[in-house]
Amino acid sequence: MDNLLNQLREELEEAFSELSIPDQPSNLYEPMRYIIGLGGKRIRPMLTLLGCQLMGGDRKRAIPQALAVEIFHNFTLVHDDIMDSADVRRGLPTVHKKWDKNIAILSGDGMLVVAYQYLMQAEAAKLSKLAEVFSITALEVCEGQQLDMDYAAQSSVSLEAYTYMIRRKTAVLLGGAMQLGAIIAGSTDKDLELIGRFAEDMGFAFQLRDDYLDSFGEQESFGKEIGGDIREGKRTWLTIKAYELASPAQRLRLDQAFASSDVNQRIEIVTSIYHELGVAAMLTAEIERYSKESAVALDAIDGNEEVKQQLRGLVAYLMGRMS
Amino acid sequence: MDNLLNQLREELEEAFSELSIPDQPSNLYEPMRYIIGLGGKRIRPMLTLLGCQLMGGDRKRAIPQALAVEIFHNFTLVHDDIMDSADVRRGLPTVHKKWDKNIAILSGDGMLVVAYQYLMQAEAAKLSKLAEVFSITALEVCEGQQLDMDYAAQSSVSLEAYTYMIRRKTAVLLGGAMQLGAIIAGSTDKDLELIGRFAEDMGFAFQLRDDYLDSFGEQESFGKEIGGDIREGKRTWLTIKAYELASPAQRLRLDQAFASSDVNQRIEIVTSIYHELGVAAMLTAEIERYSKESAVALDAIDGNEEVKQQLRGLVAYLMGRMS
Numbered sequence: 123m124d125n126l127l128n129q130l131r132e133e134l135e136e137a138f139s140e141l142s143i144p145d146q147p148s149n150l151y152e153p154m155r156y157i158i159g160l161g162g163k164r165i166r167p168m169l170t171l172l173g174c175q176l177m178g179g180d181r182k183r184a185i186p187q188a189l190a191v192e193i194f195h196n197f198t199l200v201h202d203d204i205m206d207s208a209d210v211r212r213g214l215p216t217v218h219k220k221w222d223k224n225i226a227i228l229s230g231d232g233m234l235v236v237a238y239q240y241l242m243q244a245e246a247a248k249l250s251k252l253a254e255v256f257s258i259t260a261l262e263v264c265e266g267q268q269l270d271m272d273y274a275a276q277s278s279v280s281l282e283a284y285t286y287m288i289r290r291k292t293a294v295l296l297g298g299a300m301q302l303g304a305i306i307a308g309s310t311d312k313d314l315e316l317i318g319r320f321a322e323d324m325g326f327a328f329q330l331r332d333d334y335l336d337s338f339g340e341q342e343s344f345g346k347e348i349g350g351d352i353r354e355g356k357r358t359w360l361t362i363k364a365y366e367l368a369s370p371a372q373r374l375r376l377d378q379a380f381a382s383s384d385v386n387q388r389i390e391i392v393t394s395i396y397h398e399l400g401v402a403a404m405l406t407a408e409i410e411r412y413s414k415e416s417a418v419a420l421d422a423i424d425g426n427e428e429v430k431q432q433l434r435g436l437v438a439y440l441m442g443r444m445s
Numbered sequence: 446m447d448n449l450l451n452q453l454r455e456e457l458e459e460a461f462s463e464l465s466i467p468d469q470p471s472n473l474y475e476p477m478r479y480i481i482g483l484g485g486k487r488i489r490p491m492l493t494l495l496g497c498q499l500m501g502g503d504r505k506r507a508i509p510q511a512l513a514v515e516i517f518h519n520f521t522l523v524h525d526d527i528m529d530s531a532d533v534r535r536g537l538p539t540v541h542k543k544w545d546k547n548i549a550i551l552s553g554d555g556m557l558v559v560a561y562q563y564l565m566q567a568e569a570a571k572l573s574k575l576a577e578v579f580s581i582t583a584l585e586v587c588e589g590q591q592l593d594m595d596y597a598a599q600s601s602v603s604l605e606a607y608t609y610m611i612r613r614k615t616a617v618l619l620g621g622a623m624q625l626g627a628i629i630a631g632s633t634d635k636d637l638e639l640i641g642r643f644a645e646d647m648g649f650a651f652q653l654r655d656d657y658l659d660s661f662g663e664q665e666s667f668g669k670e671i672g673g674d675i676r677e678g679k680r681t682w683l684t685i686k687a688y689e690l691a692s693p694a695q696r697l698r699l700d701q702a703f704a705s706s707d708v709n710q711r712i713e714i715v716t717s718i719y720h721e722l723g724v725a726a727m728l729t730a731e732i733e734r735y736s737k738e739s740a741v742a743l744d745a746i747d748g749n750e751e752v753k754q755q756l757r758g759l760v761a762y763l764m765g766r767m768s
Contacts, residue, residue, distance in 0.1 A: 147588055147592050150587055150588055150591040197554075205550060227527060227528060228528070229591075231524060231554070231557065232584060236584070238561055250569055253562075253572070264473055265473055268551055268552075269470050
């Protein structure tokens with residue numbers, strides 16, 4: 123599996139190095155090269171290539187769509203970083219910090235256009251479907267970001283609303299990415315839907331797993347500091363579920379912990395309430411539910427069995443151990 | 446001519462009233478309805494419909510592309526208003542004032558996606574060309590906006606650079622708008638190029654005319670206050686040309702006038718230097734040059750003679766009297 127992923131990543135990095143972005147005006151185009159050059163796991167464009175191969179296509183034909191997805195993803199990072207006032211991304215200054223907000227707005231806009239330029243590099247018969255899937259996905263990502271901002275201003279949000287929002291913000295683009303590759307390979311609508319469900323459920327399970335590990339993981343294997351979400355007072359599946367199940371006394375302790383400036387004590391109290399309520403096991407069950415639904419969708423796809431096996435390996439690789 | 450324009454405007458307003466924009470999340474979609482609902486001359490979508498008719502197509506078939514162009518134009522207004530810190534548009538608060546900057550960024554992004562959704566409502570064989578023309582035009586508009594911001598930070602700019610920038614900011618979208626309609630009608634590439642040149646040169650002449658009237662027009666027919674550009678210290682074709690031709694003494698008077706807080710005196714001094722240098726006549730010559738080039742391109746188009754005649758009427762209507 124690692125070999126295939128490395129192979130895909132290499133093909134993608136080569137394509138990225140040949141990206142045709144103009145030079146002038148440099149304040150419009152340089153930020154595009156900068157943010158794309160920051161790298162990342164390139165998981166979305168990989169899914170585009172795998173979606174093509176899964177449905178029997180030559181994955182090289184889906185390279186433009188893979189680039190479109192990654193350019194789109196980077197456009198959302200540039201604009202989200204403005205909205206979230208985030209100064210650092212991947213250890214380097216965000217576009218609006220390195221340049222300024224206006225440049226970040228405009229070069230982001232330009233990236234969305236460039237994404238469509240790559241998306242439309244396909245035979246005529248595929249263009250309508252490519253544009254349809256891409257645009258719907260893009261709007262859903264915008265909806266997720268808007269709901270995230272709306273919810274941030276609310277004192278509480280239901281688990282259902284949170285799930286709806288976080289799926290749009292993080293998972294639908296994985297589904298859309300893979301569907302674009304499948305369209306290039308000439309997939310049926312039925313398989314397209316299954317592919318979308320596979321990648322979206324996988325992405326959502328992966329997102330939940332990240333929340334889980336943040337509170338219950340082991341420092342070494344997680345790579346980030348344990349309790350970071352609680353430290354930042356971030357609203358996650360766990361905080362929402364805990365508030366939902368908490369007794370009045372536990373709710374008071376949660377409120378006090380999140381209001382306290384002693385972050386180490388905050389992490390200690392919130393984590394202990396998580397244990398009292400048993401939310402870790404509930405989240406594990408939720409992750410398994412989505413992983414399973416993802417696997418069921420994958421099984422049902424009328425695609426290349428070898429690629430399906432590789433995708434199962436990818437899921438196992440991404441999900442890793444649950445500890 | 447007025448009848449045709451009114452007819453087109455009616456058809457467009459009907460189409461706008463049926464625009465399918467979702468309801469939720471309202472902070473994403475309500476600003477789209479708001480800015481599009483502010484109205485305007487709808488000159489760009491009219492050109493799309495006329496471009497289709499000119500090349501022998503049924504203009505109703507180009508309605509989705511006409512909407513795409515106007516939605517794109519409105520997206521640029523929303524983001525430009527953030528960048529320019531403009532609080533009022535068409536007498537009402539701009540999106541970032543009525544909501545906030547983050548909402549304006551995100552709903553603008555969404556509008557660009559919705560614009561592509563409408564653009565792609567056409568038969569498969571036309572999609573590649575539609576996307577190509579639209580995306581190139583969109584990037585040129587972004588380039589114009591970026592150059593405008595770049596030049597604002599510079600103490601001087603050449604007339605050539607200014608012309609390049611202002612054509613991108615204001616004229617290329619008129620060319621692109623009309624080309625989209627022509628593509629729907631099945632225009633040849635040769636006619637497409639002529640159509641682009643006609644509308645772009647017309648748009649640029651119109652923009653220069655606006656600069657002219659701002660300094661030399663008559664209050665009543667212009668509708669805006671005479672000298673507004675000078676009052677705001679705006680860099681226009683006239684200021685650049687005046688600085689280019691000014692003697693050291695005149696340059697000093699210009700510098701002092703623009704540095705002065707007495708705006709009435711500023712208008713008086715700058716206008717008198719314009720007269721000393723004869724820049725009004727030079728600008729008139731420039732406007733006539735572009736109007737003529739626009740007319741030559743229109744004549745050369747292998748299109749419907751009746752529509753060509755109507756377009757000549759449109760140009761005369763838009764250009765009005767030069768006083």
